[in-house]
Amino acid sequence: MNNFLSQHAHEQLDHEMVMIEVNLDDCSSEVLAYTMDQLLAAGANDVYYTSIYMKKNRPAYKLSVLTSPTKQQELEEIIFKETTSFGLRFFPVSCHRLGREFYKAKTQWGEVTVKIGIYQGERIKFSPEFEECRALAEKHNLPLQLIYDEAKSIAISQNK
Amino acid sequence: MNNFLSQHAHEQLDHEMVMIEVNLDDCSSEVLAYTMDQLLAAGANDVYYTSIYMKKNRPAYKLSVLTSPTKQQELEEIIFKETTSFGLRFFPVSCHRLGREFYKAKTQWGEVTVKIGIYQGERIKFSPEFEECRALAEKHNLPLQLIYDEAKSIAISQNK
Amino acid sequence: MNNFLSQHAHEQLDHEMVMIEVNLDDCSSEVLAYTMDQLLAAGANDVYYTSIYMKKNRPAYKLSVLTSPTKQQELEEIIFKETTSFGLRFFPVSCHRLGREFYKAKTQWGEVTVKIGIYQGERIKFSPEFEECRALAEKHNLPLQLIYDEAKSIAISQNK
Amino acid sequence: MNNFLSQHAHEQLDHEMVMIEVNLDDCSSEVLAYTMDQLLAAGANDVYYTSIYMKKNRPAYKLSVLTSPTKQQELEEIIFKETTSFGLRFFPVSCHRLGREFYKAKTQWGEVTVKIGIYQGERIKFSPEFEECRALAEKHNLPLQLIYDEAKSIAISQNK
C-alpha cells in the first residue's frame, strides 16, 4: 500500500472554530456569488447560502461562513464591504475532521487522485478528485461518472 | 342549512389560463415582494416565488404568475418594468376549481366566515377565513388556532 | 378528566444537548434518506435536512442532528460511515420541552390518542396521533383530515 | 450476457402525459406526506413537493403529480379530498424514457439487482436497487455505499 500518501493521518478535533451568519435581503445573486469567492479566497474554511423567508414577504438568503478565529475579522470586513448587511452574528463551533490520505488510482484513461478518509485508524471513505475526473472525461469525451466509478473502485480494491 | 351562501356552487374547468415564468438573479428581495404586490393588484390569479440555482453559482428566484389571457400583456409589462428581467416565458394551463359556498359560523368569540369547497355536489372542504380569526384572536388575546378550530368544527357540524 | 394520562407533566429545560451539522455535496438522496433512518434508530432526538448552495455551483444538503452528549460519538460514527463527509461540526444547545399528557378521544370511527402540551401548568396544545388517524382513515375510506379534526375537537371539549 | 433481463428494452416517447400542480398553504406536513402516499398508491407516475413563497408572507408547498390521462380524475379527487386545496391546474407533457434491463450482480454479500438504462441501443446507466443494498447492509452491518458500489462495479464489468 505504498501508493497511499498521508496528509494528516489522524483525526482532528478543533474546538476553536467560529460560524458567522448574516441574513441578506437586498443583495443580488451576482453579488452573493462574488462574495462567496472573496470569502473563500481570504481563507474561510467553508461558505454556503441557505434560502430563507423573511418578514414583509421577502425571500432572502442566509450566508454562513465557517472560520478560525484568526480569520474572523478579515472575513467580517469582506461581508460588510461587499454585501448590503448592516449586522451579522456569530457563535463558537467545534469541528471533527477525519484523517486523510491520498492514493493515485491508475484508470485505463489516466491517473486520478483519490482522497481517503480515516476514522479511528480505518480507511472508510474513498473520494476521487472531481476536477481530475472532469479533465479525463473531457479529454476522452466520456461520461464523467464512468471515470469516477473506476477510480473509486481501484482505490477500494487496493485497500483490501 | 340556509346559512350557507352560494358563490359559484358548481365546479369550473377553465382551459384558457396562462402561466408566466421568469428567472430573476439580480433583483433584491424587497423588489421581489413589491413586484408580487403589483401583479396581484393588477389582477393576477396567483403569484409565487421558487428558490432556484442558476449558473455561475447564483442562487436566484423563479417568479410564477397565473393569469387569464386578457391580463397577460399588462402583467408582462409590470414584470419588465419592475424587475431586472430581459426575457420571460409562458405556457398554457388548465384550471379546475371547486364550487364554493360561505357559511357564517357563530363562535363564542364572534362570527367567522367559513369557505366551503364543493366537489361533485358534495361539501368536502371547510376553511375558516384567516383574517377574521386573526381579528378575533387579537381582540380577545387568544391563540388564533383555538378560534380557527372552533369555527371549522361548527361549520362541519352544521353540514351533517 | 381522568382520561388524561400524564407522561412527564412538567416542562423540562435541558442545557446539555448537542447539535451536529454536516454539509453533504456528493451524496445521493437515497443515502441521505437511509442515513436519517440509521441516526433515528440509534437514538438521535431529531434529524433533518436543509437545502444549501455550496461553492463551485453545487446544490447540496446540510444534515442536522440533535442529540444528547451520551449518543454523540455513536451518531458521528454513523455519519462518517454512511455519508461522504470528511468532517462535521457541532455546538451546544439548550432544549425547552412542554409537559405532556395523552388523552384517548373516542371518535365515531374509533379511539384516537391526543398528545397534549402543558405550558406553565395549563393545557395549551392538542395534537392527535397522526398514525392512528391514518389507520382509521384507511379502514373507513375517509379523508384523514376529518378524523383528525374530530379527535382534536373532542379533546379540547373535554378539557373545558 | 444472458444474465441481463429485458423489460421494455427500447426507449419510449409518450406525448399524452399530464402534469397536475397545486399550491398548498394551509396544509400540515403530515397531510402532505399522507397525500403523496395516496397518490402513488392510486397510480401516479411521480409525485413531488417544492417549497414556494406565496403572498401574505406564507411559505408554502407546490404539489406536482405526473400522470397518464386515464388516472387524472382519480388523482384530482384524492387531492381535493385530502388537502386544503380549492383549485388545481394541469398541462400536457411528453415523456421520454430509456429502455430498461435488469442484471443480477453477485456481490460477496449476496445478489443485488442492477437496473440498466439503454439509450439508442447502448447500455449507458447502471443503477443497483437501493432496497436490496439496504437489506444486505443491515444483514451484514456494513456501510450501504460499499455494497452499492460493488454491485454497480460488477454490472459495469459484465457489460464490457
Add this chain to the structure above:
Amino acid sequence: MNNFLSQHAHEQLDHEMVMIEVNLDDCSSEVLAYTMDQLLAAGANDVYYTSIYMKKNRPAYKLSVLTSPTKQQELEEIIFKETTSFGLRFFPVSCHRLGREFYKAKTQWGEVTVKIGIYQGERIKFSPEFEECRALAEKHNLPLQLIYDEAKSIAISQNK
C-alpha cells in the same frame, strides 16, 4: 455634510444575544405568517423561516428567532401558544452591528431617507428606505428601482 443624522454612529458588539429555533411540521402557512408577526410585535430582533426535510417524508419549516435574553421568555410563550410545537431549542450568539446614520436624499420626485452603514469610522453602505421609495413610485407611477437608484446615487455623491 450636516444632512447626515447619526443614530448610534459607532459599531456595536453584543455577546448576550440568543437564537431560538423550532421545527414545525404540522402548522399551516397562515399560522406561520401570523406567528412571525406576533414575534416581531413582541420585540424579536429578527424572525425567519427555513424550509427543511423531516423524517416520515415531511417537508416542514424551521422557525428562527433572534432575541435579547430579556425578551426570551415572552417570545417562547408566543411560540408555544400559537404554533403546534412541543419543544424548542436555543443557543447563545454574538451580534456585530455597523454604526448607522441617516441622510435625506432629495430626488426629483421627493425626499428619501438613506440608511448609511459605518464600519471603522468609514461610511461604506448606502441603503434607501424601501417604503419611502415605494410611496413615491406609486404616487408618480414609476418603476420603484428608478427612485431607489437615484436616492442611493445622491447619498453616495454627498459623501465624497
Add this chain to the structure above:
Amino acid sequence: MNNFLSQHAHEQLDHEMVMIEVNLDDCSSEVLAYTMDQLLAAGANDVYYTSIYMKKNRPAYKLSVLTSPTKQQELEEIIFKETTSFGLRFFPVSCHRLGREFYKAKTQWGEVTVKIGIYQGERIKFSPEFEECRALAEKHNLPLQLIYDEAKSIAISQNK
C-alpha cells in the same frame, strides 16, 4: 446617444421553445454542477436546479433546461449520459424577450458595458456587465457594488 450599440433592438416573441425537466434523486452535487456546464456549452438557453422533495423521504433536485427544438436531442443525450436519470419530460413554452442595446459607460475606474432592455421602443432596463465590474473591483481593490452603481448611474443619465 451614438454610444448605444443595438444588438436586436426589437422585442422578440418565440413560440417554438421547449422546456425539458428531469427529477434527480441519486446524483451527487458535483455531477449536477458538471451537467449544467455541459448543457450550457452545448447551447441550452437556460439551465437551473430546484430543490424538491420526492417519495421515500428523498430530498432531490429538478433539472430544468430551456432550449430551442433544434438542440433538444443533443441536450437529452447529455442528460441521459451524465446523470442518473432513466426518464425525462418536456413541454412547449413561448419566450418573450426585450430588445437589447449595449452602452459603454466610462466610470472613473474604467469602462463598463451596460446591457439595456427595450420594451415597446423605450429603454427601461440598465444592467452593467457583472464580469467587467468584477475585474475593475479586483484591479482597484474596491467593493464591486460601488462600480456597478456608478456604471448604471452613468448609463441612465446618458439616456435622459
